[in-house]
Structures are given as structure tokens and as C-alpha cells.
Amino acid sequence: MTLLSLALAPQWLVTMLETVDVAVLWYTFLLNSFFALLLFLAGPQLFAQWRFASEDVLARSLTSSAAPRVSIIVPAYNEEVSIVDSVRSLLTLRYPYYEVVLINDGSTDGTLQRLIEAYDLYEVPPAVMRRLRTKRLRAYYRSRTWSRLLVIDKENGGKADALNVGVDAARFPFALACDADTLIEPDALLRLARPFLFDQKIAAVGGTIRVVNSCDVQHGRVVDARVDRRWLSGVQTIEYLRAFLFGRLGWNLLGGNLIVSGAFGLFRREYLMEILGYTTETVTEDFELTVRLQRYLKERRIKARVVFIPDPVAWTEVPTSIAVFGRQRERWHRGLIATLVAHRHVIFNPRYGATGLIAMPYFLLGEMLAPVVEAVGLLLAVLGTAFGLLAPKYAITFFLVAYLYGIVLSLAALLMEEASFHRYRRRSDTMRLVLFALIEPLGYRQITIWFRLKAFVRYFRGDHSWGRMRREGFGTAPRIPTPTPASAPPIQQAS
């Protein structure tokens, strides 16, 4: 059976289509094989991490003095509805040595006033060392009731700028970047500190982000994990599972973890200071920071690792409207393009080891160019079929293979989740996840391609804006519109 009906088209068109078709097929084959490799690498690691997460081992770590000292850095912008609960949940984590540095990034609502009232804040002089350049700081506050809390009020400068203020003001050797609207599980910090006990030099550790929409949240804690019934957030739930459970775990063994989520990532502060903190020039500061950190480590020949571990969990809200979702995905992809362009000399550069030879090329070919290749493939399939150049049976079969392969990856992520951490206790939630895995390639994927393509246009126009996000709030909190220079979810990976 041949693909093309040669009699219906000029030879040059047939040759061109055939060449592009072969390229798209090879691309699909290689990319999917790479995902299969990540999956293969992630399995044993997930098993190991699940065993290490035994309660007795964790309990011993907690009671020993070995837990590293951590400064939790929380940028906040117009979070007056949830800020008091969010901070309280951070102040009551199950961890022996930490402080919370909250940066009010020029909020125009009552965020700061709420904090002053709830935590009995008093203004103190700016007696901290300033090493990073940031927007002007207005005031420092300490709490009379919670010595762990430091609040810094500053002019609005965006999330990266606020994080830099926090990195500068932190007292402890490790900094945990965390969004004000992210809910950290009580023992997540303890779990996140586990790699430090494994006798390795660690530069950064990332944990898992899960989708909080529809979960039962009480006093800033997720007490019952549920899967949202709505299509858009449900599909994102399975997407997050896939990205974190085998995407990032797989990268641990390939030596090139390039994303430590900005919503929940622990960094050795001395390295953050060495690389001058977050850059304010990008819209995906977490990805850019990790790439720069990996570069720094490789250039200085520092044998410190950037690792991901799956069991520390933070919960975040995902968009439930197509418009907001589109802005988010467009921004993530624009940030990805900007970062890859900025660090282009790392790509295929053996000096940077696995980062230069595997991770960066993957992000270029498998992430940045993916929407272009997929769009071309889709367009060719439609046009080829319409003009009789592509046998319909062939097109349908190819589509089904790609569809089933996508489902296999999602089901594999779900299997890994069930075999290890098993957060969704109800059978109905598992069935819902299976359903979302089945429907994800039909529509959702194509919509995502569209928004990611738009990112190229906006990137080449030199657009650096974040766009507006609309958050629903946790539990029964009222809906509030919130611009988000200070609260961004992580960049997508291995989807």
C-alpha cells in the first residue's frame, strides 16, 4: 500500500509532501521513543523513592538535627483573600528549622494590612545584607507572635524581582521558592530535604505539583484529594501527573533536570547568589534559573546535582477557562523560546555534559518545536486527505497509533501514581483520570498546539507581558480576578 496517489499531483509537490511526511513521522517516532526512555528510567526511581519515603525513615530525619535550614520565600501580589491562611499553613509545616520570608510585591489591595493584623507585625529597620539589585524596598516587618515570619513590602517588580528580595533577605543556606497560592503539604519540606541525607552534593531539589481544583481544602490544607469533573482541569490533572511522575524523574538519570518548579523548589542559596538570582527579563523565571544554575555548575565543574523527587507535594490551582489556560500556555512557551534563545550556545555543546547534549536539545526539538511539527503534521494530513494525496486509511491508522501511544503514556503515569503514592483514594477519581487520559488527545492537545504557536508570534513581536489570570480560590473561597506577576505555575514538560 502506498501513501500517495501519484497521478493526482505534480511530482515536486508529491516529493515535498513525502519528505515532510517522513520527517514528521520520524520526529513522532523519535520523540515518543524518548518519552518511552524517560518512562523506563523513571520506573525504578519511583519505586526507590517510594521505599525511601517510609514513615520510620522520615520520622528519624525529623527528630535528628540533620534537616537543613530552609528559608521559604513567598512572593505575593494582591492575595488579600487567601494570604492569612496561606501563611498560616506555611508557618505550621512539620519541619524543625525554617523561616518564612513573604514579599508583598506592591499589592494594590489589602494584602499587607491583613498580614499586619493577623500576625502582629511591627516595622523594623532594613538590617539585611543587600546583594541583588531589585525594585525599591518600602519596609520590613517582623512578627511579635511568629518569629519565623519576615514580611518585606516593596514596589511592584514582578515575581522574579520579589524572589530576589527574598533570596537576599533569607537567613538560611537553602531557599524554597513557593507561590502564595500554592498549598504545601505539612510534611512536604521534610520529604524535600531527603536527598541531602543521601550523601550527595545537591544544588536544587524539585517536588511534585498537583492540581488542587475540586480538592477539599480546609485551613490551607488539602484534606481530601479529588479529581475535578470539569474537562479542562481534569485533563490538566493527568497532564501534571505525567509531567512530574515520569518526565522529571526520568531526567534525574539523564543528568539534566532543567526545571525546578517556581511554585515549589528548594535551592542552595549560595548558588542563587553566585548566579545573581532570578532574571526579571523572562516570563518563565523558574526554567531560566535552572538552566543558568546548570550552566554555572558545569562551567565551574561543581559536582552538585539538580534532582527531582516525587513525594513532596504542593497543590496549585489550574485554569478552568480556555482563555486563561491559553494565556498561561502561550506564556510558558514564550518563556521557553526566550530561554533557549538566551542560552543557545549551551545546545549541543559537549562542555555542558548531559545538559548540553541531551536536555537542551530535547527542549529545543521536543518541546519548543513540537507545536510547529505537530501543526505541520496535522495540516498535511488534512490537506493530503482532502486533495487525495493521502490514503484515508493510512491517515486514520497513523492518527490512531499516535492517539493510543499518548494514552499509553498517560496510563503509565497513572499506573505509577497508583503503585506508589496513591493520592486519589476513590475508585471514581481513578476512573475519571482514565477517562481524561482517553479524551486528552482529542481536542485538548490541538488547542494547546494553537496557543503554543501563538507564543512564537508574540515572542518575535518582543512581547514580555504575563497576561491576566483568573483564580477561583481554594475550597469555598469567592472568585476573585487576579493579575499574576507574582504567581505562576511551572512550565510544562514531557507532555
Added chain:
Amino acid sequence: MPSIDFLMRTLEAAGVVVVLSFISLMVLRRRMDASKRDIENGVLALEPSLHAWLVSDAAVTPVRDVLRGMRPRTALRSLARLATQQLTLERQRALAEMLRGEAWVKATLRGARSPLWWRRFDAARLLCVVGRAEDAPVVSALLDDPKAAVRLVAIDAAARLPGRPLVDRELDTLPLRQEAVQMYQIAALWYHPEAVADALMQRLQPGAPVRSLTVWIDAAGSLATPAVLEHVRALASHEDGEVRARVASAMRRHASPDTASTLRRLLEDPDWRVRGQSARALGALRCGLAADGLARAVRDPSWWVRFRSALALAQIGGPARDTLNRLTRCDDPMARDMSTLVAGLGSAAVVEMAET
């Protein structure tokens, strides 16, 4: 270009994988639910008999019998979970004697020599509860395990062995570990204070390598045995600044007139790390005689020294607190800012900040 036949075969294979994945998911879910229930039930079944034995003169045999009735994995996990939280060293040794003859214990401990790391991991976890002096060679091998998680648990297993079979070995390997593991290992050594004190006193010599010396000083500070801390104090004139800083830090657990004078001298040290740690130690010891020196140190060029000194004045309280309050109105802007920062803190906050 792949042929349609190839695509069809791929499609069939993918279809089979999807169906198999779905079936596995359902089976796995059922198994995981059952396993979780099993462990929860195991803990619930074990807790009453263990508790009765711990708080009264009840016999230990019901504990053994409950464990015997469980599957080995459930028994291990239930015991490990409860034993970590509840057992004293003496009770644990009594339990070890009782359990060593059990088939499930023998089977799990045989895993210490398994090529599969998770069996060695489980063996190490069980040795934390049932380890005896004759297990020292096994635990020693586990301390060198290629898997870091096994090594970590073996540190605990070693700490709980009676006598001092592995104390020297652990102290000698301490400088080779990463900082967090050092801290973990030092905490585990608390189980053998006398043996560790003897071993440390032999090692705390001025001629010892600096890297080792700093770690042993930390261990001595953590152990806080007066005789060992006297050996530490003798190193206060060491030529290496890092060593002197660790000495100053360790001294905060050693309340004696000699300590105070040593620390006051170290507060004038050319190395800012030493001055900062001395200020911290003087605060922890509530050394009122050091108030004047600390007030001068609040004007130190180093931020950390100013911070530690201001905290120390707040910690000492009384006249020292008055000195701190006066500094909030002094002419030196850096000293004024720092003292204002600390003067506003509540007493609990001062202690917490000074300790971390």
C-alpha cells in the same frame, strides 16, 4: 515511509498495551488498597500490646504473637513505624531478644546480604529494632552499602547496637560525609555518650587534620559532655579560623567561668566567623559579664557579628537588654538598625532566632 501493514501492527500492539495497562491499573488499585489496609490494621493490632508492655509490667509475648500473625512485610512496617516513635533503647533490646528467633525476622535479616537493595534496606530497618552486638559485621557492611538510603538507615542500626563496636569507625568516617549526613550521624552517636566521649577525647588534638577536627568539634558540641568540651576549649587558640569558630560554637553548651573568659577573648578574634559564634555562645550562656563586649560587637563591620551580638544582648536580658535598647538610639546607623530589629522581638522569638 512506514507501510500501512507496519502501522496496523503498531496499532494492534498499542491497543493491547492500552488494554493491559487498564487491567493492570485496576488490579494494582485493588492490591494497593489491600496493602494499605493491611499495614493500617497491622499497626492497629500491634499498638495495644506494645503500649501495654511499654507502660506496665505486661509480658512481651503478646507483641511477638501479634507480629507472628502478620505477613513479614506487614510485620516489619508496623514494627518499624511504632518502634521508631515509642521504644526506649532498653525496651528495644528486650524486644530484640524476644524476636530474634522469629522466622520472619530471620528471613528479613538474611536480606542484609541480598543483591537487591530494597532487601538490604529492609534488613537495615529491622536491625534498628532487633540489632545485637554480634550484628556489628553486618551493620558495618551496610554502612558501606552502595545505596545511600541503606547507609543512612544503617547509621541508626549501628547507633542502637550495644557496646561501642562501631563508634570509632563512625567517627573516622564522619569527615567524609556531606554536612546533613554528618549531622544525622552525630545525632545517632548520642546513644553511646561514654564511648563517643572517650573516642572524641583521643581525637581532639591540635595536630589533627582541620577538616576532621571541625567535624569532631561539632560532634563534641552536640554531645555536650563537660570533659570533652574541656578538650574542645583547649583548641580555642588553634591557628585555623574555622576551627576556632567551631570551638566558639561548641562552647555554648559548656557553662563554666573559663568558658566565659575564652569566649570573651574570641569575641575580639580577627575572623568574623569566630566573633559571630562567640557572641552567639555568650548569649546562649546568658553571660552578663560579656554585655560590654557584646555592645561593642553590635558596631562590628560584619552583619553576622552585629546580628549575633544584638541577639545575645536580648537573650542575656536585664542590664544587657537595657544596653540593647540604648543602642537603638546610638549614632552608628548600622548598630542602631540592628538593635532596633532585635529589640522588637519577643523573648521566644529571640531564643528561636538565636538557636537557628
